[in-house]
Amino acid sequence: MPKVTIDNIEIEVPEGTTILQAARMIGGDVVPPAMCYYSNLKTSGGYCRTCIVKVSQASAKDPRPMPKPVASCRTFVQDGMVVQNTTSPELLEARKGVVEFLLINHPLDCPICDQAGECDLQNLAYEHGAAKTRYDFERRTFEKIDIGNKIKLHMTRCILCYRCVKVADQLTDGRVHGVMNRGDVSEISTYIQNAVENDFSGNMIDVCPVGALTDNTFRFKSRVWFTNPLDAHRACTKCTGKVVLWTKGNEVLRVSARKDKYAEVEEWICNDCRFEHKNMEDWNVEGARKTAHDSVISQNHYENIDLQKLKLEINRQIKHQGGKKIKEVYTQAQIENKK
Amino acid sequence: MQLTNRSKVVSKKEMTFAEKLYFPAILGGMGITLKHFFKKPVTVSYPEVKRDIAGVFRGQHTLKRDEKGAERCTACGLCAVACPAEAITMTAAERKKGEESLYREEKYAAVYEINMLRCIFCGLCEEACPKEAIFLTDRIVPSNFERDGFIYGKDKLVEGMNENRVDVTKRQTEEVNEFKKDKHYAHNK
Numbered sequence: 001m002p003k004v005t006i007d008n009i010e011i012e013v014p015e016g017t018t019i020l021q022a023a024r025m026i027g028g029d030v031v032p033p034a035m036c037y038y039s040n041l042k043t044s045g046g047y048c049r050t051c052i053v054k055v056s057q058a059s060a061k062d063p064r065p066m067p068k069p070v071a072s073c074r075t076f077v078q079d080g081m082v083v084q085n086t087t088s089p090e091l092l093e094a095r096k097g098v099v100e101f102l103l104i105n106h107p108l109d110c111p112i113c114d115q116a117g118e119c120d121l122q123n124l125a126y127e128h129g130a131a132k133t134r135y136d137f138e139r140r141t142f143e144k145i146d147i148g149n150k151i152k153l154h155m156t157r158c159i160l161c162y163r164c165v166k167v168a169d170q171l172t173d174g175r176v177h178g179v180m181n182r183g184d185v186s187e188i189s190t191y192i193q194n195a196v197e198n199d200f201s202g203n204m205i206d207v208c209p210v211g212a213l214t215d216n217t218f219r220f221k222s223r224v225w226f227t228n229p230l231d232a233h234r235a236c237t238k239c240t241g242k243v244v245l246w247t248k249g250n251e252v253l254r255v256s257a258r259k260d261k262y263a264e265v266e267e268w269i270c271n272d273c274r275f276e277h278k279n280m281e282d283w284n285v286e287g288a289r290k291t292a293h294d295s296v297i298s299q300n301h302y303e304n305i306d307l308q309k310l311k312l313e314i315n316r317q318i319k320h321q322g323g324k325k326i327k328e329v330y331t332q333a334q335i336e337n338k339k
Numbered sequence: 340m341q342l343t344n345r346s347k348v349v350s351k352k353e354m355t356f357a358e359k360l361y362f363p364a365i366l367g368g369m370g371i372t373l374k375h376f377f378k379k380p381v382t383v384s385y386p387e388v389k390r391d392i393a394g395v396f397r398g399q400h401t402l403k404r405d406e407k408g409a410e411r412c413t414a415c416g417l418c419a420v421a422c423p424a425e426a427i428t429m430t431a432a433e434r435k436k437g438e439e440s441l442y443r444e445e446k447y448a449a450v451y452e453i454n455m456l457r458c459i460f461c462g463l464c465e466e467a468c469p470k471e472a473i474f475l476t477d478r479i480v481p482s483n484f485e486r487d488g489f490i491y492g493k494d495k496l497v498e499g500m501n502e503n504r505v506d507v508t509k510r511q512t513e514e515v516n517e518f519k520k521d522k523h524y525a526h527n528k
Contacts, residue, residue: 111444111469112413131524132521
C-alpha cells in the first residue's frame with residue numbers, strides 16, 4: 001500500500017487512490033476544495049482546477065518534484081509521494097488565480113440568486129478570491145432556460161463543471177442535455193430546449209456548485225438562511241426517500257437531498273419526492289438538520305451542544321493551529337533557502 | 340469588608356421639634372426650584388424646536404430608489420441576517436414583464452417590514468446592504484399609540500419620487516465615494 005504525505009501528515013492508502021481522496025481520508029484543512037469533482041459520479045473532475053496541489057516529491061523511486069501543480073482529483077498517489085496543499089504559499093497563490101478565472105464570467109448576482117448561502121463558489125471565493133477583478137470586458141450572458149417546468153437554467157452563472165451532465169449520463173436514461181459548443185462559448189443546454197423528463201433529473205439541482213441550475217418551485221421563495229432545515233423521510237418506491245425539508249413555519253418550501261461535509265449528495269432522491277410532496281403531512285420528520293457553525297444557514301438557529309463533540313472539535317482546531325506552526329516553519333526554511 | 344469609603348453611617352436619633360415641622364426643609368427645596376427659574380432650560384420644545392444632529396445620526400430607515408426611480412432593494416436578506424435585533428422581515432417576489440421601471444432587478448421585496456420597537460438603530464443593515472438600498476436617515480421615528488403602528492412597511496420606508504426623495508449624501512464618507520469610483524470592484528459596475 002502506498003504511503004503519501006500531505007501537508008506533513010503521512011497516511012497509507014490503497015492502490016489507485018487519488019490525492020484528493022487521500023486528503024479526504026485525513027480530513028480537516030488539508031482537503032483541497034473541489035468544484036467539479038464529485039465522488040458519486042464516475043469520470044467527474046479535472047475541469048475546474050480548484051483542487052490543484054503541489055507535488056514536491058513524485059514518489060520514493062523518483063524523488064523529483066512534478067513540474068507544475070496537478071489536479072488532485074485526477075492524480076493517483078504513488079508510494080513516497082509528498083504533497084503540499086496549504087503549506088505551500090505559491091500553491092495558494094495559484095489557486096487564487098484559478099478562482100479568479102472561475103469568477104471571470106460569473107455575474108456575481110448573489111443578492112438575487114437562490115443558491116446564495118449554500119453556494120460552493122461563494123465559499124470558495126470568500127476563502128481564496130480577491131475583492132477586485134482585473135477583467136475589463138463584458139461578461140458573457142445567456143437567456144434563462146426552463147428545463148422542464150421544475151428546473152431553471154441560468155447559463156450566465158455556470159462554471160462548466162459538467163456535474164449535471166454526469167448526472168444526466170449516469171443517473172438517467174436517454175440523456176437530452178449536455179454541453180454544446182467549445183471553449184468560452186460552451187454552454188449547458190438541452191438539445192433544442194427539450195425537457196428533461198426523468199425521475200432523477202432533479203438531482204442536477206443538488207450537484208450544481210453554483211446557482212446555474214435552481215429549483216423553479218423554490219424560485220425567490222425565501223433565502224436559505226431564513227428557512228429551517230429538517231431531516232425527513234417517507235416511503236418511496238423509487239428512491240430511499242431520505243431528504244432535507246427546507247421549511248418556514250409549517251410550510252415546506254423546498255425538498256433537497258442530504259449532503260455530506262463536502263457538499264456531495266449522500267443518496268439521490270427522485271423528482272416525486274423533490275417536487276410533488278410539499279406538505280408536512282407527507283413526511284416523517286426526524287429532527288433538525290445539523291448545519292455547520294460557520295454557515296450562514298445556522299444563523300438564528302439555536303441548538304443543544306453536544307459537549308463530547310465540542311471537545312473533539314476543539315482538539316481538531318488545536319491540531320489545526322499546530323499545522324499552521326508547521327507552515328510557518330516551512331516558509332521560514334524556504335526563505336532561508338532562497339537567500 | 341469595606342470596599343469604598345463613601346458609605347455614610349445613618350443616625351437614628353430622634354428629630355428635634357424644628358425638624359419635625361419640616362418647614363425649613365420645604366423652604367429649602369422651594370429655594371432650589373426658584374433658582375432654576377432663572378437658569379437656561381436644558382430642554383427644547385420638540386417638535387417646534389429641533390436640536391442640531393450629526394450627519395451620521397442613525398434614525399428612521401429609508402429604502403432608496405435609483406436614478407430612474409426604480410426600487411433598489413432586491414430582498415437579498417443580508418440586512419435581516421445582519422440585524423442583531425431581528426427587526427427586519429421580508430418576502431421576495433419575481434418582477435413581471437412591464438415592471439422594469441418599478442424594480443431595479445428581477446427580484447424585489449414584495450413585503451419589507453422593520454419593527455421599530457425592536458430596532459436598535461445600529462446601522463448594520465445599512466452596512467450589509469450590497470445594493471445601497473437601505474439607509475438610516477436623520478429623521479426621528481415618531482411616537483405612536485399602537486404597537487402595530489411601529490411596524491413600518493414599504494409604504495413608510497420606500498422614499499418618494501422627485502421632490503420627496505430622501506437625501507442621504509451626508510451619510511457617505513469620502514472613503515466610500517472614493518471606493519465607489521473603482522470599477523474593478525464587481526459591485527461598482
